[in-house]
Amino acid sequence: MLSFSARDWAVISPLLDEALELPPEHRGDWLRALPQDAQGHRDAIAQLLEDHARVETQNFLNTLPKVSLAPDGELDQRDANARTVGPYRLLRELGRGGMSVVWLAQRCDNLPARTVALKLPHPAVAGRGFAERLARERDILASLAHPHIARLYDAGITPDGQPFIALEHVQGHTLIRHCDAATLGLRARIELFRQVLDAVEYAHAHLVIHRDIKPSNILVDEHGQVRLLDFGIAKLIVDGDAESTELTMDTGHALTPDYASPEQLAGRAVTTASDVYSLGVVLFELLTGSRPYRLSCALRTDLEEALRTIEAPRPSQCVRSEEPAALRGMTAGKLQAALRGDLDTVVLKAIQKDPRARYATVNALADDLDRYLNAQPVLAHPDGRWYRARKFVGRNKLAVASAVSVVCALAAGLGTALWEARVAQIEARTASSVESFMVDVFRTNSIEHPDPLKARETTARELLDLGSRRVESELRDAPRAKLRVLATLAEMYDELSLRDEASALAKARVRLAREEFGSSDVRLAEALTELAGNLYGSSFDSKEVEAALAEADRIFTANGDANSRARGQFYWTLAQHLQSGDLARASEAAGRSVQILRAYPDSYDLAQALTMRGILHDARKEYREAAAALTEATSLAQSLQGRTRRGLAIAYAYLGEAQDNLLDLAGAEASYRAALHASQSLRGPEHVDTVQTQLRLGHFLFTSGKPHEGLQLIREALDLVLRTKGENDSFTTPYAQSVYGRALVKYGRTEEGSRLLARAIDNRRTHRPGTRQLALMLESQAFAMTDLRRYDEAAAALDEAAGIRKKIGDTLGSGMLDAAVLGRAELLLARGRPDDAMTALAALPLPAGGANSVTRRNLDVAILMSRIELARGHAAAAAAIAARARNLIESSPLRGYLAQYETRAALAEGQALLQDKKAEPALAALERSKAVGVALYDPSSPVMVNLEAALVQCHGVLRASLDH
Structure with missing residues (x-):
């Protein structure tokens, strides 16, 4: 068993990493070529490589790494024959480096048996320092949710002291190997590299520097999607200057010299510029097949001296044979010509020795690569x-x-x-x-x-607040930079669901744009459009949104701008604002937005526009058109990279609603669940999008035979909204209250539900009067008031809702919408006016599938019609209508989703049969209703109360008949 001191391991670790990246047949030559100052470790490295090769060819499940510290840092030896680590069963080794070994593993406890990549430290470095490093990687990955960053699933330390971290297992190859195996050309390689840049830019935006970017930490899966791995030595920017720390000293200088920046090797402060340098080296190798330097020195002082004295060649000068060119589908001459010029310039700027001379941000490097791909001048030239x-x-x-x-x-x-x-x-x-x-x-x-500890614990919110306070004074003399910073800070506030703070910064940006560019500049119109988008969903008055959009429209029109991308964004924002107040204009604006944005490359803006178009089709009962638009929106959002996928949750949620209305209930449930998963992954559990998708899923489950799961989801969402937004929030809070209130009324907790609805209605009347959402709340309240026999209040709520719907054009022909019609008929029936109730019900137009098609509306109408006929004294007709509805449900493949309707239809049938003096079939229908409904309704609900009363009456009739 080999034994190393921590100091020796600090030298051996990066060399072992380098050797393990080579094919086995080349490692002997590499060992012989080690520099003089590393020769003393050659035998140890050779032994480690031999052990690794043996593990690869033998029964690796019985072979864990056997390395321990010398007496100056001794650790307890782990059980070499262990097949499990914590809750994970080891399957096979995936790879190893100088610091850790990664195993394919699977959970073996009672949780889902997910396959993961389990990272375990070599015992030689698995002490306090490595545990600290592993904890750092866990905390950093927990804060990053990006499609191109390997996801964190679990982390911890087993009872016997074995640290571990469980990551997403990516089936694929390293970036270089993938590109070479597929013989990708330069354009395809750069497009793939852009995914890497998206991931790193996302990490930087979340205050994380990777510090060990290299091809072996970049995998490409079978679908051609990149995953960035190994944040083990990543650093939070809020920690201050990233000098060498005790953590680095304890666990070895855990970086790869060939890709490390000069400041990293020198132990100086590390910033995002260090990641830019490493990305530049990876890009150099991706394009040429070689690296700008090969640093095989073992001592940091020698590495630093080498980087200081050696000038990096141009990429075009490094193509000296046909082999790398052939892997890129070219001859050597053509590859040299393709690299010469812009690509030379871009790569060399990224790997400048002076951090100040590099690209200022990863996004700047990405922009120049985009310029190259689009044959535009690169800014580095x-x-x-x-x-x-x-x-x-x-x-x-x-x-x-x-x-x-x-x-x-x-x-x-x-x-x-x-x-x-x-x-x-x-x-x-x-x-x-x-x-x-x-x-x-x-x-x-x-x-x-x-x-210093408090400084390290500063939250992202506190940093945003600090930046917002300083932006006015610090960038007074750089107005364009200030505009950009204001936009970035506003967007980050929005990402944290802090809509009011985002809106305040958006207002400041509009003021500055007006001062900098004048009142007629299109850039002011863009800022106004963004302000309107920020104001939507905040506590600001909706009149501010109207004013911002009106001014933006005037500027666009005055400049003759009818088809720019910014104009397309404007029409999307206009449609969003109008959707609650003018469906016709909103639909026109959404269609115009889609038309404009289709002329540009696929983007988040187009996905938003398609989603809005689908939402408006759904509001107008055009469900097939809604599903088509929303399906396209979800497909587009799925294909987009990085943060641009953030609209995916909303698109899935509204697709679920359209599928629900089309009675594709299995598809609807899948879409609602996909929406919640996407929002939790991309936005976090407390974001407004996550809350709203959880409310939608909960409501769907409640109405589709899973009331308890649905109520729990809705209740949890409402609690979260009240905790994070408060009672006075004018957007999300009343929506959550109305969803839960409506569900409680239908479940049978009518008093509690009506109180929640009343609070939501008061909020909406104050902040967003005259909107479609207010009308829906009023109609739900009318049902509650009818159940509570407060008929005048129910009528007033229906009248107010009807006035709103008429004003916003939310009608079907000359009749009102479903909820309004059903609510009016229910009220008339409760007041003892069944003939008027039947007349009111006739206002609903016949659906496309006919009266016998299984839709929620048809079932609601049939059950209510049966009750009306019963009240009119037509018991036989009432029983026939209810039986027909029940038979449709029982023969439908959707029966599992329609349990509430089955309960109510069987109850109506039993009541009608009982009145028709058919007690025995009545009892069968009523018992069928109770068997289904007992799990769906509160015992005190009107449905269950009426059911129990009918059963008592039925049993009484049957006993009386026996007595005679």
């Missing part, structure tokens, strides 16, 4: 007129086919070049100011806290 002109001509080849056109195009290109050069200079200054501001916020947090 020296600003030259001929370069700008050349790029212009390259993008407009057809326009320069003739000599005269060439001259004209060059003249236009030169003018464009001057303008783009100016834009590039402004953009560079703006990016630099933004980065300086953000870094200064983090540094200030660390300096102003007298307690």
Whole structure:
């Protein structure tokens, strides 16, 4: 068994990582080529490599790594024959590095048997330092939810002291191997690399620096999707300057030298620029097949000296054979030509030794790669007129086919070049100011806290508040940078569901845009559109939304802007605002938004527009059109990368509603559950989207035969809203109250439900009067008032709702909508006016499938019609109508979802048979109703009370007949 001191392990660890990345047949040559200062460790490394090879070919389930510390840092030896770690059963080894080994494992306790990648430390480093590092990785991954970052499932320490971390198991290959195996060209490689940039940019936005980006930490799955792994040495930016820490010393200098930035190797402060450098090295290797330097030195001082003295070659200079070119589908000459110029410039800027000379952010690197892919000038390129002109001509080849056109195009290109050069200079200054501001916020947090521990525990909300307080004074002389920072901070507040704070910053951005660009500039219109979007769902007055949209519309129109992407966003935001007050105009705006945005590459904006179009189709009872639009929206949102998938939950939720209305109930349940999963994964458990999707799923389950699960979900969502938003929130709180109140009324807890509905209605009347949601709440309250025999209040609620629906155009022909019609008929029946109730019920138009099609509305109508006929004294007709409804339910494949309707239909049938003096069949129907309904309704509900009364009466009739 090998034994190392912590100091020796700090040298061996990165070398072992490097060796394990090589094919086994090349490791011997690598060992022989070790530099002089690493020769003393050659035998130990060779032994470790031999042990690794033996594990790969033998019964690895009985072979765990046997490495322990020397007496100066001794650890207890783990059981080498253990097949389980905590709740996980080890299946096979997936890979290992200098710090840890990763196993394919499966849960073996009572929880779902998920397959995971289980990371275990080598015993030589599994002491307090590694446990701290593992805890750091767990905490960091728990804060990151991104489609291109491997998900954290579990982490902990077993009773015998074995630390572990369970990650998403990604079936695929490393980035380089995947690209080479598929012989991907440069464009395809760059497009794949963009996914990596999205993941790293997301981590940076959540205040995390990875610090160990390399190809072996980037996997590509079978669907061509990237996963970024190993946040084991990642650092939270809020920790302050990332100097070498006790953690680093205890667990070895756990980074890979060939990809580490100069400042990392020197032990200096590490910022997001260090990740930019590592990404640049990965991009260099991805494009050329080689690295800018190969650093096999073992001592940090030698590594630092090598990086200081060696100049990185241009990528185009590193293609010296046909082999790497063939892997990219080219000859060596063509690969050199493709790399020469823009790609050389972009890569070299990313790997500049001075962090200040690199790209200011990962997003800036991504933007330049996008510019390259779109044949536009890259901002990293020296600003030259001929370069700008050349790029212009390259993008407009057809326009320069003739000599005269060439001259004209060059003249236009030169003018464009001057303008783009100016834009590039402004953009560079703006990016630099933004980065300086953000870094200064983090540094200030660390300096102003007298307690370093408190500084490290600063939350994202506290950092946002700090940045918001400082933005006015710190960026007074950099207005464009200030505009960008305000937009970023507003978006981050929105991500945390802090809509009021986001709206306040959006207002500040509008004021600044007006000062900077004037009152007629399209950029002001864009800021106004974003303000309107932020205000929607906040506690601000809806009149502010109308004013912002009206001014934005005026500016767009004055500038002749009818088809820009910003105009498409405007129409989407307008449709969102109008959906509660003017369905016709809202539908027109949503259609216009989709039409405009389809002309651009697929985007989050188009997914939003399609979702809004589907929502409005659904509101107008156009369910098939709604499902088509929402299906397209979910497919598009699924295909988008990074944060742009955040609209997925809403699209799935409304798709579920459309499927529900089409009686595709299995599809609806799947969509509602997918919506909640997506929102929890992408937004977090407390985000407004998560709350709303949970409410929708809960309501669906409640009405579809699973009332207790549904009520629990709704109650939990309401509790969360009240805890995070408060009683006075004007958007989410009344919606949650109304959903729970409506469910309680139907369940039979009528008094409690009506009180919740009353609070929601009061809130809506105050903050959002005259909207469709208020009408729905009033109609639900009318049902409750009817059940409570407060008939005048029920009538007043229905009248108010009818006035709102008429005003917003929410009607079908000359009749009102379903809830309004059913509520009116129920009230008339309760007041002893069955003939008027039947007349009111006739206002509903016949559905497309006919009266005998199994829809919720048809069943509601049939059951109510049976009760009306019974009240009119037509017992036989009433029994026939109810029996027909019950038979439709019992023969339907949807029967499991329609249990509440089956209960009510059988009750109506039993009551009618009893009145028709058919006690025995009446008893059978009533017992059938009770067998189904006992699990669906509160015992004190009107349904169960009427059912028990009918059973008592039926038994009395049967006993009386026996007595005679």
